[in-house]
Amino acid sequence: MxxxxxxxxxxxxxxxxxxxxxxxxxxxxxxxxxxxxxxxxxxxxxxxxxxxxxxxxxxxxxxxxxxxxxxxxxxxxxxxxxxxxxxxxxxxxxxxxxxxxxxxxxxxxxxxxxxxxxxxxxxxxxxxxxxxxxxxxxxxxxxxxxxxxxxxxxxxxxxxxxxxxxxxxxxxxxxGEPVAIETERQLFLHLHAEVEDAEVAAAGAGSGSGQGALARPAGRAIQSGSEKPAPRAGQGGAAEVAYNAITPPGSSLEPVTRWMEANLHHALTLDDIAGRAQLGVRSLTRRFRAETGLTPLQYLLRMRIQHAQRLLERTDDPVERIAARSGLGTPANLRHHFQRSTGTSPTIYRTAFRALVSGITWPDRPDQP
Incomplete structure (x- = not known):
């Protein structure tokens, strides 16, 4: 430490x-x-x-x-x-x-x-x-x-x-830069949420309605996810990603996670990932948990969400196109997983944070789908 x-x-x-x-x-x-x-x-x-x-x-x-x-x-x-x-x-x-x-x-x-x-x-x-x-x-x-x-x-x-x-x-x-970039994103998500809370509370205090702080409009609860990691499978609730999908520098997993990142638009299975890593499924899962805090499929899901975030920040692609490019398939599937991971919808995320993060997140790589 x-x-x-x-x-x-x-x-x-x-x-x-x-x-x-x-x-x-x-x-x-x-x-x-x-x-x-x-x-x-x-x-x-x-x-x-x-x-x-x-x-x-x-x-x-x-x-x-x-x-x-x-x-x-x-x-x-x-x-x-x-x-x-x-x-x-x-x-x-x-x-x-x-x-x-x-x-x-x-x-x-x-x-x-x-x-x-x-x-x-x-x-x-x-x-x-x-x-x-x-x-x-x-x-x-x-x-x-x-x-x-x-x-x-x-x-x-x-x-x-x-x-x-x-x-x-x-x-x-x-x-490494990926950890810093994801940390910066979380910090600004948190900052935006705190400012929004203060503005809503101030509006409620001056309304004279007797309700105190105004309730947020539905769908506007933007969370940083920084209070605690989402529960992992087997720990109560549905399986969620616990950490960001970042491979430690020099990790033995780096070749396979790079391959996963380049193939997000494909329907990757656990067997596909294990085969690429030339490991058995059990060995692969143990190594992923030890080095990233996630199972291979949790890591893959978080990679897809992070890619969707970048596309929302840096492109004008419609949600349908972003769902396909990130490997989440359908707009409904994208919205479901995006909401669980970030606490907001893709559309609200794009509207709220494009101006804030467009100058600080990394640009689209043209060699990725």
Whole structure:
């Protein structure tokens, strides 16, 4: 399990403090091989987050939480232009010396720069502070765009949505682009649902109807699926996918899952998959469960749903065409499985999320059906 230590210095923006837990927990929840421990570590003099709505926290860790962390994350904080609090520079240098990677979010890059570890390296900070960082630390090659930048064990980014961009960058390095892309999708599904809930509740509170929050219109319940995995076969309820269909890097299953992905439009059976993998059905099922958390057919179904999501996001294909291309056959079958997996219908998914995710999901591959 990879340990992520988030160093909270006084005046840290609340969203930068909570974003790492959200991102890494989402990656672990939806992908069987992924495991992270996120520690919030209070730095010297920490009392509360920054304004305009400051709040205090009781962090379970102090500076000692950095001692064995695989990754140290530095969010911004109110006094980023001043010298870091006592002990912070030494702790960061010690982490780098023992091989830990260090990430900085927004003005957290100023804190990392104060250690001298970024001298002669590329780094990023929030766009409005790029010139200031370059002026105060002329030996750093400051990226003007604020995109996620890696230089050796040091990673930095502007801090979009509290540092989600940097967290996704680190997840990509750890587990590959497919895991990061699916994590990003789940995060934005969750974000949309939370915003919609708030808007509905606000409308209900001001309606004077005495009903409180308005009920959602039928079919508009958009769920992230992040509360808990769907039950597996034999665990109560109908069989559902428990995790996203992601093959761990270097897995022995990679050749067969690539073949499955290229043949989603065909009616694949368990025997077909076992034959392609040159394994017996029992051995194949054991290996799939161990490496992906899914049976072969659960994995295949989740691959079909993910492919349907990409087509809804990136094409204008009608539902009939998407059902055929994803291997789900009929529009009715597509709607059934899509609703069970995502909590919404294909049409509502396309309408709600095309604008949101069109710039962040991978494009259609023309070599796929």
């Amino acid at each position: 990879s340990v992520i230590a988030v160093l909270a210095l006084d005046g840290v923006p609340g969203h930068q403090l909570t974003a790492p837990g959200l991102a890494f927990a989402t990656a672990a929840r939806h992908h069987h091989p992924v495991a992270y421990e996120v520690r919030v570590c209070a730095g010297p003099g920490f009392s509360s987050t920054g304004g305009p709505a400051a709040f205090g926290i009781e962090a379970p860790w102090g500076m000692e939480g950095l001692d064995d962390a695989d990754t140290v994350l530095l969010p911004g904080h109110a006094g980023f232009r001043a010298a870091p609090p006592p002990g912070v520079v030494d702790a960061l240098r010690a982490a780098a010396a023992r091989g830990a990677r260090i990430g900085a979010v927004g003005t957290g890059t100023f804190t990392l720069a104060a250690t001298g570890l970024l001298d002669g390296r590329r780094a990023a900070t929030s766009r409005r502070h790029t010139r200031e960082l370059a002026r105060l630390h002329p030996r750093i090659d400051v990226d003007p765009e604020g995109a996620a930048v890696s230089d050796g064990p040091f990673h930095s980014a502007a801090g979009v949505l509290g540092g989600i961009d940097l967290c996704l960058h680190l997840i990509t390095l750890d587990h």
